[in-house]
Amino acid sequence: MQEERPTRSDISKYPLPAVTVDVVIFSLINRTLHVLLVQRKRWPFEGRWAIPGGFIRLDESLEEAARRELEEETGVRDVYLEQLYTFGDVQRDPRHRVISVAYIALVRADAQTIRVSDESSDVRWFPVDNLPTPLAFDHDQILAYALSRLRSKLEYTTLAFQLLPELFSILELKHIYEQILGEKLDKGNFYRKIKEAGILEETPYIREGRGRPTRLWRFRRERAGDKQFVFRWREDRRD
Amino acid sequence: MQEERPTRSDISKYPLPAVTVDVVIFSLINRTLHVLLVQRKRWPFEGRWAIPGGFIRLDESLEEAARRELEEETGVRDVYLEQLYTFGDVQRDPRHRVISVAYIALVRADAQTIRVSDESSDVRWFPVDNLPTPLAFDHDQILAYALSRLRSKLEYTTLAFQLLPELFSILELKHIYEQILGEKLDKGNFYRKIKEAGILEETPYIREGRGRPTRLWRFRRERAGDKQFVFRWREDRRD
């Protein structure tokens, strides 16, 4: 397929790749981090599970395409959405040259309803530590990268709040951090640090449970946008 | 342009966007951070400066395309290259729908030679704090993002070494950090921290200058890959 390098003025003369948007959708289900996958009906990789996605339309931006996919799969709007990476190996789709712009979405616990599209035979949430591997295409790689990005961003952003309901206890928040980071955190240090950060707002609500009732808190959105906010747990991060 | 959502099986029936790879090429020239820009010959944005880039070929991966662009513009191979972000707003190119996968490249000081292609009337290095704005397309935005990524990654990676020659003094390294971070660093603290990090290897070489001669060091590549290496200067980063 050797050819003269096309200039920007004669786009239409040259063969074009297809562009898809794939969305790795995370949510917390039963206090465990899950990811939404769809099962493929058709060749190639029929029967295998895949990250939901689809072709981009010419009249929508990449992020609009990602939001559309997300809503088609989960019926959810207004979620946290972030571009992850663009995957473009020549052979990643056996049919055509397909370049995939991958996004990460965080869906609030319990907010989601799942729809099954006509392209996939099933749609299901999987715990991230028990995935139906191997996935279709290069989706194992995409998902692994999404998880690693999630872990590292958790340490210096308020991303964890995107997974929680409006009101939550501090120990629930700690539990999310432990889920995503995959390690135990010290309770006292967590209390200290989250309170010093000043990003939580106390509410008058109390939730009763088995032991001592727990205070509920709310995320202070206005503070999260402050320039200096960092909530770091470990020093050894590298994206 | 409403249409039925295409499935992965009938790619060819639907209109496709074009995909380009743009490479933001940084280098240190006279101890100052510069970026390589090309001046456009043709409509649109003729006369304006732009980030070098070009269309992707169907037989090369995204990174291969970026390396090819880089070599076409600078003649340089074996440089640090990292995918930055994919820009896909509908109206970013007035002629067609064009999706651009942007890369960052770091070219060693003094290694580069510039070539002028037939598409641009001029190619030139610009100091990052004195750019010929506005640039063509959405390239102001791409460049601003590239700079911010460079700044934040500098704090937790060994990226700065990619800009230095094989042998360098510790104060030269400090100078790069200051250039990219845009702030002064304490000399004593810099010496302490860089030495404790264990990523520099002393060489027997000494360079003479105006004042006291200075010891030259080498970057220990093997240590840079170690799992725990971090070289952080500030705590307030956010990508």
Place this chain on the structure above:
DNA sequence: GTAATAGTGTCTATAAGACACTATTGA
């Protein structure tokens, strides 16, 4: 009382920042 969960206090080791000091060259 005990089990269960929520929440606080405190000690210590380490790292960051400020900044003063010493060292080695050329003119």
Place this chain on the structure above:
DNA sequence: TCAATAGTGTCTTATAGACACTATTAC
């Protein structure tokens, strides 16, 4: 000698981590 640049030492303060302790509920 001084100017110029290279390099070291030390004090203070902020923070992370470990971990023991107290608090409030149901039974």
